[in-house]
Amino acid sequence: MTTLELIKEWIKDNTFIWSIVKFIIVLVIVLSVIQIIRGYLKRKISNTVVRYKAQKGIEILGYVLLVILAITYFSGSIKDFTIIIGLFTAGLAFTLQELILSIAGSLYIFLVKVYxxxxxxxxxxxxxxxxxxxxxxTTMMEIGEWVSSDNYSGRIVKLSNAFVFKGPIYNYSKDFPFIWDEFNLPIRYGSDVELAKSIIIKIASETLSEYTANSKAQWKSVVNKYYIEDAQIDPTLAISITDNWIQFNLRYIVDFKKRRYIKHHLNDKIRVEFENTKGKIILASTTIELVKIPDIKINLNKDNIT
Known part of the structure; x- marks a missing residue:
């Protein structure tokens, strides 16, 4: 018996194995076509958002096509296909719980629009x-950790989509892409408090006017969508008295990606305006100021020396 005849005989006796081999070949071809189309879209589409959505759409369509091909391919060659699929699914669910939960998480993210x-x-x-x-x-560009404020650390983090079912998710930009921020200004006692208040509010109102106007319209839609009370959007200033100084607390709304820059800008402009008051407003600090050295009396009377 020749080699060719042996191969034909083996294929005849191992129909199921040969079917799997053919399906793997089809699988490789489909995946290759998906990657080619994704590469073509990446080169031809310049808009980042459109390019990303187009690539994701092709990827999802490819996965759906593979599932349909698998079902139609094997259902015609295997008896009791539903029983086999049931056993396979049960075993898969037991051994690949985390993977299945991750896939379910991805569907949840896309359908509910978690982020x-x-x-x-x-x-x-x-x-x-x-x-x-x-x-x-879910792939993230990390912020924070050893880097202060909201700066990128440089690390790219891959996180299983299963975590959407395991704890809270804080979204800084969904529905309302603004956040409230605040900082304190210690003012020395004896300073012109009213002048300080007017300077801070004036600078905050001018600097944050664009964010305030844009956020008001979007906040109305948030109030209409959720059971939430209305909030103060304009910059607010609160004063508290401490043992060492008068503390000014400035609270304001800002774009979630501009928090660090705006805080720096506000602090710098306020500092310059305070310095231009020529001593009417002085920032306080915890520095110890030595006002007077106490007098020291030394008795050098010889009679007291033994």
Whole structure:
């Protein structure tokens, strides 16, 4: 018996194995076509948002096509296909619980719109900007950690989509892409408090006018959508008296990605205006000021020396 005849005989006796081999070949071809189309879209589409959505759409369509091909391919060659699928699903659910939960999480993210690429979120104690969401992982550009404020640390984090079912998700930008921020200004006693108040409010109103106007319209839609009370959007100033100084607390609304820059800008402009008052307003500090050295009396009377 020749080699060719042996191969034909083996194929005849192992129909199921040969069917799997053919399906793997089809699988490789479909996946290759998906990657080619994704590469073509990446080169041809210049808009980042449109390019990302187009690539994701092709990827999802490819996965759906593979599932349909698998069902139609095997259902015609295997008896009791439903029983086999049931046993296979049960075993898969037991051994790949985390993977299945991740896939379910990705569907939940897309359908409920928990977050999307471009959103800033905090999940499982990790904070960052979402740069990709696939069928298993959410990819984030991390912020914080050893870097102060909301700066990128440089680390890219891949997080299982299963975590959307395991804890709270903080979204900085969904529905309302603004956040409230605040900082304190210690003013020395004896300063012109009314002048300080007018300077701070004036600078805050001028600097934050664009954010205030844009956020008011969006806040109305949030109030209409959720059971939430209306909030103060304009910059507010609260004063409290401490043992050491008069504390000014400035609270304001700002774009979630501009928090650090705006805080720096406000502090710098307020500092310059305070210095221009020529001593009418002085910032306080915890520095100890030595006013007078106490007098020291030394008795050098010889009679007291033994």
């Amino acid at each position: 999307k690429p471009g959103d800033r979120i905090e999940i499982n104690g990790i904070k960052g900007d979402v740069i990709d969401v696939d069928s298993i992982y």
